[in-house]
Amino acid sequence: MKIEELKFDSNGLITSVVQDAATREVLTVAYMNKESLGKSLETRETWFYSRSRQELWHKGATSGNTQKIVEMKYDCDGDALVVLVEPAGPACHTGAVSCFSENLLERSESLVEHSDGQLASLSDFAVMLELEKTIRQRELDMPEGAYTTYLFEKGVDKILKKVGEEASEVIIAAKNRDSEELKWEAADLLYHLMVLLQEQKLPLKEVLGILNKRKKPSAE
Missing domain, CATH: 1.10.287.1080 (MazG-like)
Structure with a gap:
C-alpha cells in the first residue's frame, strides 16, 4: 500500500501506535500526516505531527531519545499504524520508558493471578x-x-x-x-x-x- 492509499482523518492525520520492537510494550501514541510519515520512512526514525504546535517534530531531536524504526504496519482499514522501534532512550517527556506508566486498576487487579x-x-x-x-x-x-x-x-x-x-x-x-x-x-x-x-x-x-x-x- 502507498501512503496515498492510507486513510487519513479530516485533519490529514493518522493514528500511530509506537511499540518497542523487542518487548512489544506500547511506548506512545502519536499522529502522523503524509509529510511526517514520508520522513519516517525515509530516515527510518519516527517523525510525528504535533496537533498543539501544528508542526512536524522528530522524536529525540533535542533529547537524543530517538526511535529507530524496525517495522511499520497498517491495520485492515488502513486508518491506523503500528510502528515497531528500537528506542535510544525513554519515550515519555517525564523520563519514563513509556507514556503509559499510570494504571487505572489497583495493583492487585492489574496482574494476572495464578495459583502459584x-x-x-x-x-x-x-x-x-x-x-x-x-x-x-x-x-x-x-x-x-x-x-x-x-x-x-x-x-x-x-x-x-x-x-x-x-x-x-x-x-x-x-x-x-x-x-x-x-x-x-x-x-x-x-x-x-x-x-x-x-x-x-x-x-x-x-x-x-x-x-x-x-x-x-x-x-x-
Whole structure:
C-alpha cells in the first residue's frame, strides 16, 4: 500500500501506535500526516505531527531519545499504524520508558493471578532498562568506589567468575526451597549477567529479541 492509499482523518492525520520492537510494550501514541510519515520512512526514525504546535517534530531531536524504526504496519482499514522501534532512550517527556506508566486498576487487579503467584506487568521490567543504562554509564565514567567500576577494572575473568558464583548461589537457594534467598540471589545473578553483556557490548535488546523470535503462536 502507498501512503496515498492510507486513510487519513479530516485533519490529514493518522493514528500511530509506537511499540518497542523487542518487548512489544506500547511506548506512545502519536499522529502522523503524509509529510511526517514520508520522513519516517525515509530516515527510518519516527517523525510525528504535533496537533498543539501544528508542526512536524522528530522524536529525540533535542533529547537524543530517538526511535529507530524496525517495522511499520497498517491495520485492515488502513486508518491506523503500528510502528515497531528500537528506542535510544525513554519515550515519555517525564523520563519514563513509556507514556503509559499510570494504571487505572489497583495493583492487585492489574496482574494476572495464578495459583502459584502473580505475573509481572510490563512496567515492572522498566528497572532492567534503567539498570542497563546505569551499567553502561558506569563503564563510561568509571566512578571511584563503585562496585560496577571495580568489576570493569578487573575485567572479563572477574565478571565471569561472579556470574558463575551467583549462578551457584541460585542453584543452592532453589535446592533448599528458600524463596526469600532465591529472590536475592536471582537479582545478583541478573545484575552480574547484565554487567557481562555490557562488557561484551551485547545490548539486552538483542537477547530479548532472541526470546521474542522463539515465541510459538498459541494454539487456537
